[in-house]
Amino acid sequence: MSNHEHHDSAHRPVQRKEMSRRQFLSYTLGGTTAFMVGGAVLPMVRFAIDPLLEKKSESTWVKVVEESKITAEPQVFNFKVHQVDGWYESEAQLSAYITKGDNGIFALSPICKHLGCTIAWNTHGKNEYDCPCHNARYTIDGKNLAVSPKPLDEYEVKVENGFVYLGAIKPNTRV
Numbered sequence: 001m002s003n004h005e006h007h008d009s010a011h012r013p014v015q016r017k018e019m020s021r022r023q024f025l026s027y028t029l030g031g032t033t034a035f036m037v038g039g040a041v042l043p044m045v046r047f048a049i050d051p052l053l054e055k056k057s058e059s060t061w062v063k064v065v066e067e068s069k070i071t072a073e074p075q076v077f078n079f080k081v082h083q084v085d086g087w088y089e090s091e092a093q094l095s096a097y098i099t100k101g102d103n104g105i106f107a108l109s110p111i112c113k114h115l116g117c118t119i120a121w122n123t124h125g126k127n128e129y130d131c132p133c134h135n136a137r138y139t140i141d142g143k144n145l146a147v148s149p150k151p152l153d154e155y156e157v158k159v160e161n162g163f164v165y166l167g168a169i170k171p172n173t174r175v
């Protein structure tokens with residue numbers, strides 16, 4: 001650098017970067033708008049997803065029938081469960097085929113695993129579950145014999161103080 005150049009830069013006035021009035025207004029209005037929109041939208045988002053943030057409760061047990069009424073022949077029993085689906089609460093009527101097996105009481109869902117019709121026990125006299133819709137058949141343990149791609153679902157079962165309680169539905173563990 002020559003002496004001349006050094007001299008020039010030393011005497012050049014310091015340039016401060018100042019914000020223009022337009023920039024100041026843009027930042028101020030933008031910030032205020034973002035703050036107000038956030039204040040209005042965030043509570044709505046929280047409201048919409050609130051049920052999803054709640055902890056799932058443990059599976060609830062429903063008292064269905066006296067243990068003494070359960071036989072080796074499957075019988076259907078109806079019961080109601082309280083359902084909470086997001087903000088919507090309802091009473092659902094469910095049913096189960098409950099049977100006394102060699103290793104204790106078990107309960108099967110009556111919903112056919114083909115397309116969801118309701119099966120019935122022994123309608124053709126073969127000691128099987130039969131589906132009236134497309135003739136699916138299942139063994140007493142729910143094993144799929146024809147048409148259906150899967151065995152019948154099973155309920156969690158517990159026996160307490162002489163009563164049978166049913167819990168959540170799960171995939172069949174017996175076949």
Ligand code: FES
Nearest residue numbers: 112114115131134
């Ligand atoms: S729904 Fe049961 S066989 Fe099709």
